Amino acid sequence: MKRKLRMGMVGGGNDAFIGAVHRIAAFMDGKIELVCGAFSIDPQISKQSGEDLFVAPERVYLNYEEMIEKESLLPEGERMDFVTIVTPNFLHFAPAKLALEKGFDVVVEKPMTVSVEEAKELQETVERTGRTLCLTHTYSGYPMVKQAKAMVKEGHFGKIRKIVVEYPQGWLSRLSEREGNAGAAWRADPKRSGKSLVMGDIGTHAAHLAEYVSGLKIQELCADLTTFVEGRLLDDDGSVLLRFENGAKGVLMASQISAGEENAVRIRIYGEKGGLEWANEDPNNLIIKMLDQPRQLYRTGNAYAAPYTLSSFATHNTRVPAGHPEGLLESFANIYRNFAATVTAKREGKTPTAEQQDFPTVYDGVRGMAFIDTVVKNNEGTEKWTKFVL
Ligand code: NAD
Numbered sequence: 042m043k044r045k046l047r048m049g050m051v052g053g054g055n056d057a058f059i060g061a062v063h064r065i066a067a068f069m070d071g072k073i074e075l076v077c078g079a080f081s082i083d084p085q086i087s088k089q090s091g092e093d094l095f096v097a098p099e100r101v102y103l104n105y106e107e108m109i110e111k112e113s114l115l116p117e118g119e120r121m122d123f124v125t126i127v128t129p130n131f132l133h134f135a136p137a138k139l140a141l142e143k144g145f146d147v148v149v150e151k152p153m154t155v156s157v158e159e160a161k162e163l164q165e166t167v168e169r170t171g172r173t174l175c176l177t178h179t180y181s182g183y184p185m186v187k188q189a190k191a192m193v194k195e196g197h198f199g200k201i202r203k204i205v206v207e208y209p210q211g212w213l214s215r216l217s218e219r220e221g222n223a224g225a226a227w228r229a230d231p232k233r234s235g236k237s238l239v240m241g242d243i244g245t246h247a248a249h250l251a252e253y254v255s256g257l258k259i260q261e262l263c264a265d266l267t268t269f270v271e272g273r274l275l276d277d278d279g280s281v282l283l284r285f286e287n288g289a290k291g292v293l294m295a296s297q298i299s300a301g302e303e304n305a306v307r308i309r310i311y312g313e314k315g316g317l318e319w320a321n322e323d324p325n326n327l328i329i330k331m332l333d334q335p336r337q338l339y340r341t342g343n344a345y346a347a348p349y350t351l352s353s354f355a356t357h358n359t360r361v362p363a364g365h366p367e368g369l370l371e372s373f374a375n376i377y378r379n380f381a382a383t384v385t386a387k388r389e390g391k392t393p394t395a396e397q398q399d400f401p402t403v404y405d406g407v408r409g410m411a412f413i414d415t416v417v418k419n420n421e422g423t424e425k426w427t428k429f430v431l
Pocket residue numbers: 051052053054055056057058059060079080081082083104105127128129130132150151152177178179223224227241242
């Protein structure tokens with residue numbers, strides 16, 4: 042394909058938070074252009090957003106149904122190639138399903154849906170249509186997260202025993218949903234957010250990161266959810282004990298009432314021979330702690346000699362020379378770049394490389410929804426451990 046991939050957006054208008062981040066990430070490598078959108082629930086805001094983004098007025102649609110239908114009738118040379126869905130959680134499934142059915146690839150925000158049933162239906166649709174669905178679990182795009190995964194996979198730490206993953210935020214320490222914060226309002230509303238606030242909003246990121254880096258699947262869990270802020274309709278804090286498939290044990294903490302915290306995602310993994318530590322607020326560093334050795338600091342973008350050479354997955358996802366900070370936008374862009382390369386390769390009848398296929402998919406989305414369901418079920422029930430059922 043000798044052209045850019047054409048992107049349409051559902052949500053992400055001037056009234057939105059994450060949509061703009063998606064556009065920066067999508068455009069970073071010059072392989073994607075925005076051609077259409079139904080940018081907001083409010084048609085006026087959608088129209089204005091389209092104008093601000095220089096989208097042709099006739100391709101700023103009233104709603105996602107009209108957009109997907111009308112785009113599917115355009116000639117191949119014009120119509121969008123994929124849809125990015127950046128609406129509140131309850132509005133992911135319907136546009137994703139419709140887009141896949143009409144022959145479009147999809148980028149969708151987490152949590153993928155609001156129920157396991159919907160998630161499984163999307164999985165079936167992806168498998169039947171052969172389309173590509175990318176789920177934006179942001180933290181898996183960082184080069185040092187890729188390096189951590191590669192080192193676990195090559196057995197650097199021996200058999201993995203312990204996985205500790207944390208995602209504390211402080212921004213919901215007050216009842217912001219009643220104070221005019223639109224993002225807080227839909228997140229704290231069970232009808233628009235799903236069964237759990239904290240697990241849907243950030244717990245799924247932590248669970249995905251734990252499984253992604255360790256390469257191990259959660260098998261059962263024991264959860265404790267709390268609503269600390271009076272008047273809130275959903276939980277705002279959670280602690281979960283995890284049992285992984287090889288006997289490894291884990292702890293997951295996701296909290297939105299950790300007053301003063303920003304986005305302090307952190308993962309630590311320990312094996313028989315040593316461990317690793319990575320933190321979102323210092324993302325170019327990967328700390329390696331081996332038994333009986335001084336600590337090592339792996340840094341993004343270095344051409345280390347063997348045996349310290351950075352993995353092909355880390356270097357593939359590195360953009361600037363060592364010492365120049367890379368962050369969330371680049372990590373997000375890595376997810377888009379790998380998605381775009383995979384979509385392009387598939388259309389050209391080629392097989393994407395392993396590095397290009399390295400982005401979260403519909404299967405991660407199904408696991409994310411099963412994670413939320415299992416946590417809520419365990420928290421509400423009386424059994425000590427609840428099996429993670431897909
Ligand atoms: P937001 O409330 O700021 O924006 C939502 C947007 O969707 C708005 O533009 C709104 O008008 C639009 N919208 C609502 N209904 C619509 C409809 N029927 N048709 C078209 N547009 C519609 O929300 P946000 O913070 O941007 O979050 C959006 C999604 O992104 C959520 O699922 C959230 O969980 C996810 N998110 C992910 C990350 C991440 O790190 N990956 C970060 C933030 C948010």
